[in-house]
Amino acid sequence: MQRKIKESMDNQGTTSILQNRIVLFPLPFQGHINPMFQLANILHSRGFNISIIHTKFNFPNPSKYPHFTFHQISDGLLESGVPISDPVLIIKFLNSNIVEPFRECLDRLMFDYHVECVITDANWFFTQAIADRVNLPRIVLRTSSICSFLAFASLSLFRDKGYFSNIDSNADAPIEEFPPLKIKDIPQIETSNSEDVFQVIGAMVEQTKKSSALIFNTFSELEEPDLPKLHNQFPVPTFTIGPFHKFFSASTTSLLTQDMNSISFLDKQEPKSVLYVSFGSVASMDAQKLQEVALGLANSKQPFLWAIRPGLVQGSEWIETLPNELLETLSKQGYVVKWAPQQEVLSHFAIGGFWTHNGWNSTLESICEGVPMICSPFFGDQMVNSRYVSDVWKIGIKLEKGLERDEIENAIRRLMVEKEGDEMRQRILCLKEKIDVCLKPGGSSYQSLEKMVDFITSFRSSTA
Template identity: 45%
Template sequence: MEIQSESSMRRRVILFPLPLQGHITPMLQLANGLSEAVVSVADAVAVMTQVNDNCVEPFRDCLSKLLSNVEEEPIACLITDAMLHFTQSVADSLKLPRIVLRTSNISSFLVFAGTPLLHEKGYLPIKDPLSDAPVIEFPPLRVKDIPVVETHDPVKGQHLLLSMISQTKASSGLIWNSCEEIEQDAVTTLKQEFPIPIFTVGPFHKYFPAASSSLLSQDRSCISCLGTRPIARWPFLWVVRPGSVHGAEWLEALPRGFLEMLDGRGHIVKWAPQQEILAHPATGGFWTHNGWNSTLESICEGVPMICHPSFGDQQVIARYVSDVWRVGLHLEKKLEKGEIERAVKRLILEDEGQEIRNRTMDLKEKVDNFSKARGFGISGFRELG
């Protein structure tokens, strides 16, 4: 991508995302915005370790070739995903500023950065994954919320995490898909612990949409489906990504007769245009794993959530949704029919649900007002060029 400098010379910014859907989307959104002013893995640590170990020389060669045209189109900086920590040494060797993009939220990043402290205090390794005991050093987390990435090689997982943190601190700046209206306290703490330029320029999807970033084909039939069903029937739209259930290609794991029993009350798709669905007036709630992109999109559309985190930063985000911002209900790892039914009723029918919707709309309005007042520019990036 190219940007225009104040001296009217065209300069390039090189962006290098991690090849996973949740990381590609915000990187492309960022790239699209600056130009104008799914991989399913069994062991994410193994994949990211291989990328960091094997891409050093090919990446240096590629970047060197791009830099060879420096007189025609100077390169201002390199922007890479935080998990691609190897790019810092390459950037240093070529005397090129590297800015880090972290695609999750700030609060979960601070918890990851505090992993050595969690080991020192005896929280890690986790002895009881269902423990409600508070994590004093990171309120409002409970022990069961501490992010743990499942891997066959914990030593490599620890090395990957520590390298990500150290090379982020060594970078020329840190970009966040977040804003102060959502994470003010976390921003303050981050600036104390990471003395580098901090750019909170989110929510990306509001500034720089990148609809083509999806790795899977979106089924748009669900949009018209939402518009034709009366709210009183409690219809649902369910996205089941192919291969997401172990041992099943798609819907084979559903009970026999389930689809016939729906009688038009539910619609199941393989992938969906999530932002459009959340913005649809028929959407009354969002049951989510609480990936940061999804959580941020839900907040920005004023849609309350039912939280069922699966792994990693999702656990931290879900706790903030339910206990800090109070814009959702937490299932607390109770994936049982009765618990799910109670959560839906609380969110849709009861006074508690209305209070949650009111808080969600208040937070949405704060983010909207903050976004309008701030706008977006690239002057901060020019300084690093």
């Protein structure tokens, strides 16, 4: 099907040009939905009409976005028996099972509108072939940092070098081909078949190279040393227009109910006195690790706000595995909720530190608010992000031993009450200032957004 500007007949029998439109296709996980919807809002604010294609799985509430049109496609996920706890299997299954539903939906949209391009999550690698078939530019949104994306692109190299066989025995050894990473920082995702990881990531990387352009939710001043490496491996136009959430909040895209009492608790605390603790929307731990976290917090004697997501603890509803005596101690020292409005929390005057899993959204939000971090990565890009936070940008402390109460207590004190924490706070405030500049007219992200808008609108003349 050749792309062209189609014409339609209105009720009076006159001819009108069909509406220009961009189609966006997010991966149906919280950490991927947030930046895609923020990007959609950014593009809408620049005059683009937006259509969202979304799987039935985790389908958002369209009433929150009356300025977009939504198109749900069947995915067969719940009927498939694929475990919801295995993101690799989910991504592999969906890339195979929704090819026809997506193609049919895109064809309908292209019949009804003049679709200028489709912007998909990088993990929707099947969409490149469909976009090529209809001569439609496909732009890829990568929701991670550039540094972690490059690490994922190097997984085959890491395997060929034998690093995977040494992760346990030689965890702290450096990766010579990819400083500053150590072997234990190699992105890993637990799944039933480890070969699936290489297949999924390999397909994502190869199809991204065939795309028309790349978008990153980052700013060039933060990841400037890695930009030449990115351009060498992915020779397509790249737009670093982040941080997205500084344009539009992610609160409306939350799949979990936010406890606004978090803010009331923080209002009563001293400035920079509270440690905010959250391990994101996907990570999980066993009951023993939860207790180590709780004991580390209790022993630190520092005020805290702890978001414990239902489902965080394997085999438990919430926090029922913690001893009553420990819960009493925690209740006197801090505040435990099921989910918190993270952006509002991080910007609150009472927050002095963020203990995080280092998902990219959380890491970037912390940098934007000038809040130094304690790093506890669980899987994937979190491993790389945490290493850059601690060793490159020097704005956080990585828990090198995992979740052990003594190291936790020590890290909290270093961050919250010692000089080391103050020095990190000064460094991250400098980054915060750079973000404020990059978003203003003439700034790097502002200019990149202007170039991206021009790039997309150039498709109009090429398809007329």
